[in-house]
Amino acid sequence: MNATKNKPFINSIRFKLIAGLLVIVLPIIAYLIYNNVYSIKVVRNQVAESSSNTVGLYMDIVDQTLDSVDAYLLRFIIEENGLLPLESAVSKDPDTYQLERIRVFQKMSKDMYYYQMIDFNFIYSSVKDELILVQNQQAYRTEAPDWRGVNFSLSEFIHSHLSKAEFEKRWFDMKIGDDYYLMRMIRSGKLYVGMGINVEHLLGPMHLLNFGENVTALFTDASNEPLQDARAFTQQDIDFAFQNDKYKLTGDSNRYLLVGKASSKGPFNLVALVPDDVILEQLPYLLRITYLIAGAFIVIVVIALLALRKIVLLPIFRILFAMRKVKEGSLNARVPSSSSSNEFETMNETFNDMVSEIQQLKIDIYEEQLAKQKAELKQLQLQINPHFFLNSLNIVYYLAKERKYSLIQELSLSLIQYFRFMFRSGTDYVSLGDEIKHTENYLRIQTFRFPESLTYRTDIQERVLSVSLPPLVIQTFVENSVKYAIDTDRETHIQILAWQSSTEEMCIRIKDTGNGFPEHILQTLQENRIPASDTGEQIGIWNVKRRLELLYNGEADVRFYNDEGAVVEIALPLKCF
Structure with missing residues (x-):
């Protein structure tokens, strides 16, 4: 296990350097950000107070204007005697009625000159169901409204509100066509007089107040819906609801400051929208520059961390990575050459030289072990397993006793070829074809011993028959299968496959249908550890694996696993010895 994984991260040099830098810089950044946020809040309060005062002032002006219009309307109703004939449902003198109607119309038209704010006056007779509409032509310098639409809308509204009295008490808003109007209507007998x-x-005179550029003012109704064309604001999800003497930020990403005041004359309000970027433009230069300072500090921290990583941390990580690889057994690991400080370059060169010396020393030890194993192999070839030899003679005896001479001849031929292969001297490598024939001789001999318990099959690709490999590699694994897999109560099948898996590799698979490797033995083999056994079990397999590693310089691969029995897969490079 890697010891560094168990050490706390806070004890690393990376954490200490980064933490030290942040301890110095973060308080400064926090103070600058707090100072700037506080300054923005103060400026917003000042702008909100100023805008609120302006909105309140203009709302008072509007209310005073509506008061004067209210006074005119009441005075007109009280002083105008011509309204009496208009109230009569049946007139004996229609000409007089028409004259009075014309006189009232002219009087109202004349009054329009003194009240330019009013767009129209009207009188509605509920008895005659007649509407007298007086337009203020001077109020429209551009496009005039559709007076037919105004006439129709007023008639519809009055008809629907004849039995209601609440509209007589205050001003109210009404949409006529595409425009919104503030309406006032008072009942006098059977007449309804309004404007x-x-x-x-x-909103026209608001430009006379110091409201500031880019500030938008508009009226809203009792439901806080705009009484003007405010599509540009509604698309930005602006909430026009407000609280008296308070401001709020609304819109996408809080882009507008909103203040407002309700009218005392009716259920409508005046609100002002101040863009937040306009507010921030009013910050003093030195306060606004704190954002730049805070941003500069953040950039400095990032640059410092990147420089720290490049100058100190990366060289250290390269050395640690190479050391970890060496600890895992990879002596080919080196610290790559890179532009760094003189101290790290010296450390890298020293480390690489040290690993090279260790690698060379290990190679010398491997060569010595290989020579020793070659001697052991030659000695092994000259030795005969007494149990195997005695079992073979015992089989010959019983076959002769039963006079099975053909089987005796077959067994004797297999024994001759088997021992001839074992007694070969001066041969460090054999062809795969010879190794397979030797293994088949061994298996044929064992079938005489276990006639009803052992079967085998070999399937060798023709192109790999001439490939060279160390002797007794396959036979050792097969012998292990015979020793541990065969059960006299059932049939055991051993399969040997060999093929060329790529242009540079040959694969050999030995598989049996026994109980497979025990879990502790399988784990020992997979971890490349020497089996701890007093009886020497599995030592032959481990020796073959180590011999392949030495002969093929680590390019050979031996895998052990269970798949309905024990499976051994050997991958050897296609090389000539």
């Missing part, structure tokens, strides 16, 4: 003021005209 309408376009909301847009009420």
Whole structure:
């Protein structure tokens, strides 16, 4: 296990350097950010107070204007005697009625000159169901409204509100066509006298106040819905609801500061929207520059961390990575050459030289072990397993006793070829074809011993028959299968496959249908550890694996696993010895 994985991260040099830098820089950044946020809040409060005062002032002006219009309307109703004939449902003198109607119309038209704010006056007779509409032509310098639409809308509204009295108490808003109007209507007997003021005209004089550029003012109704064309704001999800003497930020990403005041004359309000970027433009230069300082500090921290990583941490990580590889057994690991400080370059060169010396020393030891194993192999070839030899003679005896001479001849031939292969001297490598024939001789001999318990099959690709490999590699694994897999109560099948898996590699698979490797033995083999056994079990397999590693310089691969029995897979490079 890697010891560094168990050590706390806070004890690393990376954590200490980064933490030290942050301890110095973060308080400064926090103070600058706090100072700037506080300054923004103060400026917003100042702008909100100023805008709120301006909105309140103009709302008072609008209310005073509506008061004067209210006074005119009441005075007109009280002083105008011509309204009496208009109230009569049946007139004996229609000409007089028409004259009075014309006189009232002219009087109202004349009054329009003194009240430019009013867009139209009207009188409605509920008895005759007649509407007298007086337009203020001077109120429209551009496009005039559709007076037919105004006439129709007023008639519809009055018809629907004849039995209601709440509209007589206060001003109310009404949409006529595409425009919004503030309406006032008073009942006098059987007549309804009223007037309408376009909301847009009420906002006209606001430019005389110091409201500031880019500030938008508009009227809203009791439901806080705009009484003007505010599509540009509604698309930004702006909430026009407000609280008296308070401001709020609204819109996408809080882009607008909103203040407002309700009218005392009716259920409508005046609100002002101040863009937040306009507010921030009013910050003093030195306060706004704190954002730049805070941003600069953050950039400095990032640059410092990157420089720290490049100058100190990366060289250290390269050395640690190479050391970890060496600890895992990879002596080919080296610290790559890179531009770094003189101290790290010296450390890298020293480390690489040290690993090279260790690698060379290990190679010398491997060569010595290989020579020793070659001597042991030659000695092994000259030795005969007494149990195997005695079992073979015993089989010959019983076959002769039963006079099975053909089987005796077959067994004797297999024994001759088997021992001839074992007694070969001066041969360090054999062809795969010879190794397979030797293994088949061994298996044929064992079938005489276990006639009903052992079967085998070999399937060798023709192109790999001439490939060279160390002797007794396959036979050792097969012998292990015979020793541990065969059960006299059932049939055991051993399969040997060999093929060329790629242009540079040959694969050999030995598989049996026994119980497979025990878990502790399988784990020992997979971890490349020497089996701890007093009886020497599995030592032959481990020796073959180590011999392949030495002969093929680590390019050979031996895998052990269970798949309905024990499986051994050997991957050897296609090389000539």
